[in-house]
Amino acid sequence: MKPIPLCWRIVLVRPRNPLNIGAAARALANFGLRELVVVKPYGPVWQETRSAVGAEEILKSARAVEKLEEAIGDANWVVGTTTGSRRTLDRHLIPLTDFARWLRRRKARGRAALLFGSEKTGLSNEHLSYCHGLVRIPTAAHCPSMNLGQAVALFCYELARSGALSVPLPAPKVDRSQPANAQSLEHVLERAARVLGHAGYFKPKTRASQLIKLRRFLLDLGLSSNDARVLGGVLAQVEWKIESAGG
Amino acid sequence: MKPIPLCWRIVLVRPRNPLNIGAAARALANFGLRELVVVKPYGPVWQETRSAVGAEEILKSARAVEKLEEAIGDANWVVGTTTGSRRTLDRHLIPLTDFARWLRRRKARGRAALLFGSEKTGLSNEHLSYCHGLVRIPTAAHCPSMNLGQAVALFCYELARSGALSVPLPAPKVDRSQPANAQSLEHVLERAARVLGHAGYFKPKTRASQLIKLRRFLLDLGLSSNDARVLGGVLAQVEWKIESAGG
Numbered sequence: 001m002k003p004i005p006l007c008w009r010i011v012l013v014r015p016r017n018p019l020n021i022g023a024a025a026r027a028l029a030n031f032g033l034r035e036l037v038v039v040k041p042y043g044p045v046w047q048e049t050r051s052a053v054g055a056e057e058i059l060k061s062a063r064a065v066e067k068l069e070e071a072i073g074d075a076n077w078v079v080g081t082t083t084g085s086r087r088t089l090d091r092h093l094i095p096l097t098d099f100a101r102w103l104r105r106r107k108a109r110g111r112a113a114l115l116f117g118s119e120k121t122g123l124s125n126e127h128l129s130y131c132h133g134l135v136r137i138p139t140a141a142h143c144p145s146m147n148l149g150q151a152v153a154l155f156c157y158e159l160a161r162s163g164a165l166s167v168p169l170p171a172p173k174v175d176r177s178q179p180a181n182a183q184s185l186e187h188v189l190e191r192a193a194r195v196l197g198h199a200g201y202f203k204p205k206t207r208a209s210q211l212i213k214l215r216r217f218l219l220d221l222g223l224s225s226n227d228a229r230v231l232g233g234v235l236a237q238v239e240w241k242i243e244s245a246g247g
Numbered sequence: 248m249k250p251i252p253l254c255w256r257i258v259l260v261r262p263r264n265p266l267n268i269g270a271a272a273r274a275l276a277n278f279g280l281r282e283l284v285v286v287k288p289y290g291p292v293w294q295e296t297r298s299a300v301g302a303e304e305i306l307k308s309a310r311a312v313e314k315l316e317e318a319i320g321d322a323n324w325v326v327g328t329t330t331g332s333r334r335t336l337d338r339h340l341i342p343l344t345d346f347a348r349w350l351r352r353r354k355a356r357g358r359a360a361l362l363f364g365s366e367k368t369g370l371s372n373e374h375l376s377y378c379h380g381l382v383r384i385p386t387a388a389h390c391p392s393m394n395l396g397q398a399v400a401l402f403c404y405e406l407a408r409s410g411a412l413s414v415p416l417p418a419p420k421v422d423r424s425q426p427a428n429a430q431s432l433e434h435v436l437e438r439a440a441r442v443l444g445h446a447g448y449f450k451p452k453t454r455a456s457q458l459i460k461l462r463r464f465l466l467d468l469g470l471s472s473n474d475a476r477v478l479g480g481v482l483a484q485v486e487w488k489i490e491s492a493g494g
Contacts, residue, residue: 026394026397030397054389054390138407139278145301146277146400150274153394
């Protein structure tokens with residue numbers, strides 16, 4: 001089975017229990033992953049994270065960031081994890097056991113970020129709107145939600161098991177046919193939002209949820225790096241025209 | 248893929264951290280396993296074990312026993328888990344990813360016990376001598392040892408993933424062609440040890456390690472329930488003869 005040329009980053013969003021950060025780091029080390037990013041760790045949590053056996057290196061180089069965008073900006077693939085049990089999701093959930101096949105079908109390569117939500121609430125709808133795919137561990141219906149450290153370990157194991165780990169990065173150059181990374185999509189979205197704002201598209205009350213829908217829509221288009229560049233250019237032109245006309 | 252008709256019991260031998268017992272229980276619940284036995288838990292550990300989310304039932308029905316034999320007596324298959332890194336083992340280690348194939352090749356059915364050693368030391372050579380097979384999680388060489396709770400979760404996931412879970416028990420009757428359970432093998436071993444003792448086989452200093460070797464030898468014979476009954480009868484006859492002659 002040919003390996004999938006992806007370089008993975010594990011992203012913990014707002015974890016509460018320092019033991020879980022340590023356990024996650026150890027699981028990364030166990031399976032040869034290297035990159036851990038923690039989004040908005042609860043203040044004391046981040047400092048308390050004890051060095052987990054064998055994972056000192058990973059914890060030392062782990063980054064803490066304020067916003068999810070900083071954690072996934074350069075990723076071509078963003079994948080969210082969810083039990084899918086607590087909210088009505090209108091999206092397909094990929095069983096973890098099929099995840100490698102899903103990646104292979106898309107000829108995924110480059111940088112990939114795997115998001116885990118906080119112990120209590122999981123990932124929010126806004127977090128999920130950044131994700132190309134949502135993966136679910138096939139757990140029993142009467143006890144679907146897993147411990148965070150254990151869930152991270154299962155993903156690392158499954159990625160290793162199915163040849164979806166590639167360290168170091170497969171190709172130094174930008175692959176234009178791959179999905180645009182999260183940062184350039186976000187730039188397109190911001191520009192589109194400004195244009196739509198000028199056009200009176202948003203209602204103050206629903207602006208946030210409208211943006212989430214737009215992000216989903218944009219993601220589902222499956223824009224390549226090149227597409228995002230072209231679309232960004234088009235929107236910049238429209239924005240310029242509206243502003244100069246309206247000014 | 249046809250399911251493997253095994254009913255699994257997870258056995259934690261001398262765990263030190265109550266959080267790990269809770270995490271193990273939760274992993275069982277996540278994947279639909281039910282039976283947890285803890286051998287010689289450190290006193291306070293067992294009482295402190297907090298109910299893990301969704302695993303209250305499993306923790307309530309979990310048994311604490313004094314000796315490993317009590318935990319595995321009725322098991323047709325006993326499997327040990329090990330990182331294989333801390334001692335020179337002269338036995339083949341089955342990678343977890345091949346475990347289901349290994350079970351299928353042996354047409355395993357009935358009761359199976361999966362042993363996990365303590366966080367610090369893993370399973371001892373004596374514990375391992377009870378095992379029909381030893382399984383290893385294929386971890387990275389520079390960080391091979393996993394957190395206990397995470398390791399249990401990986402095994403539960405892999406058993407579920409590969410169709411090796413069967414709840415409830417597949418057959419109420421004793422299958423005579425299946426391996427003799429641990430208790431009947433232990434009876435045979437005890438009888439053999441008495442006979443060999445009469446014959447002057449043991450040296451006081453090495454008796455313990457000689458017994459471990461004998462147990463391994465007996466296990467490797469792959470005796471069925473029926474074989475164990477026959478061999479037990481033969482040994483009883485020899486024992487009677489020696490005792491009545493020697494007395």
